[in-house]
Amino acid sequence: MPDETRKRPTQADRSLRTRSALLEAAARGLSRYGYGNLVLEQVAKEAGYTRGALYHQFKDKQDLTQAVAEWVQETWDQEVGHRVEQESDPVAALLTLARGHAVFCRRDIARVAIALRLEFSGQDHPVGRSVEEGYEALITLCTLLIEAGREAESIPPGPPARAVALAFVGALEGTVIALAGHVEHDALLAARTVVGVLGLDPLAVSLP
Structure with a gap:
């Protein structure tokens, strides 16, 4: 007998799966081509849906791209930020x-933030503002951690923390962009790279 306790996917479940697939496909497209060259029909096709399904979820390219910026930030917080907080x-x-971050960017979405920041630099545009907000949150987090490390004397003094x-x-x-496709080395080399920026002695830092 079939498991009667197993619930069939609801319309809300299916809609969420569709939205997630479209967001990830759009993130890859933005990472590769930028906002101006993003083709919504191709995004839908790569996600396995029709253009109609995409427009059911998002009203236009701007709406989709802003949703991507929010999705990337939320997913990063869950997969990376949560571990950092621990x-x-x-x-x-x-x-x-x-x-x-190196592991997170294996999804081929490493260039999203950089591509959009460059494309909307100097413009007062909703997409640009969304991306800058996420970028500023990351810079603030790193600044606070660097300041804490200096107070604990585990990070040497130097230029301003920001x-x-x-x-x-x-x-x-x-580093992550340059190492795209080199999964066996990306996380280690990303860590080695930032050790130098922080002014740490690489021989004194454990890098498994």
């Missing part, structure tokens, strides 16, 4: 962030 040591937290945080994120993003 680390009590600032250095361990920053290295966990670097490794976790400047180091900007270099940390820039170096991490560049």
Whole structure:
């Protein structure tokens, strides 16, 4: 007999799956081509749905892209940020962030934030504002962790913490993008990269 306790997917469940698939496909498309060259029909096709299904979820390309920016931030918080918060040591937290970000970007969405920041730089556009908000949240997190590490004397003094945080994120993003497709090395090399930015002695830092 079939398991009567197993519930059939509801319309809400199916809608959520559709939305998630479209968001991830759009994130890959934005990462590869940017906003201006994103073709909604191709996004729908890659996700396994029709263009009509896409327009049922999102009213236009701007609406979809803003949703992607929010989805990337929320997913990053769940998969990376949550693990960072569990680390009590600032250095361990920053290295966990670097490794976790490398793993997160294996989905081929590493260029989303960079592509959109460049495309909307200097423009007062809703998409640009959404991306900048997520970027600023990451910079703020790294700044606070660097300041905490300096207070604990586990991170050496140097340039202002925010400047180091900007270099940390820039170096991490560049490394992850350059290593796309090299899964066996990306997390380790991402961690090694940020160790240098933080001014740490690589021989004194554990990098499994």
